[in-house]
Amino acid sequence: MKWSRNYESCLKCKTTLFHHKGHGLCTKCYDVVKKIHEVENSNDAELEKFRIKYIPASKINIFKSENIQSQKEIIKKEIENKSLKYIKQYGEIESENIRVDIVKLETILNEISRRIGNNDNLYTNHLMSFNSHFNEKQRKIIALKLLYMLVK
Numbered sequence: 740m741k742w743s744r745n746y747e748s749c750l751k752c753k754t755t756l757f758h759h760k761g762h763g764l765c766t767k768c769y770d771v772v773k774k775i776h777e778v779e780n781s782n783d784a785e786l787e788k789f790r791i792k793y794i795p796a797s798k799i800n801i802f803k804s805e806n807i808q809s810q811k812e813i814i815k816k817e818i819e820n821k822s823l824k825y826i827k828q829y830g831e832i833e834s835e836n837i838r839v840d841i842v843k844l845e846t847i848l849n850e851i852s853r854r855i856g857n858n859d860n861l862y863t864n865h866l867m868s869f870n871s872h873f874n875e876k877q878r879k880i881i882a883l884k885l886l887y888m889l890v891k
């Protein structure tokens with residue numbers, strides 16, 4: 740069965756992992772494009788929430804010395820690259836017999852912690868419990884749910 744009436748797969752991520760939403764894009768990539776437009780059209784004050792979300796705390800001061808248009812370009816590229824990276828990881832974990840170990844979970848959780856609190860390594864010291872409290876299958880489900888949240 741075809742992915743959508745006119746497309747074999749999503750134009751952006753090239754996968755069929757998520758449903759078609761519009762213009763040849765899946766639900767995830769559609770939101771990514773929307774977010775990139777939002778960044779492009781934001782004024783300095785509105786850009787702040789994207790700065791917090793996408794630029795590591797350690798780099799924020801250097802980043803703010805850039806002019807606003809290059810800041811926007813950097814954030815847009817960051818959104819684009821990260822989203823495609825997480826869609827790819829989602830696909831790999833879903834389709835293959837890939838082990839979801841604490842290292843993989845750590846990367847995902849630290850990205851989430853960075854986005855919500857701009858803290859680069861909030862979870863680093865708490866991750867061993869993921870190995871002892873969750874089995875392989877559960878870790879896989881956790882990783883998929885978290886990646887799904889991250890892609891946008």
Ligand SMILES: [Zn+2]
Nearest residue numbers: 749752765768
């Ligand atoms: Zn897509």
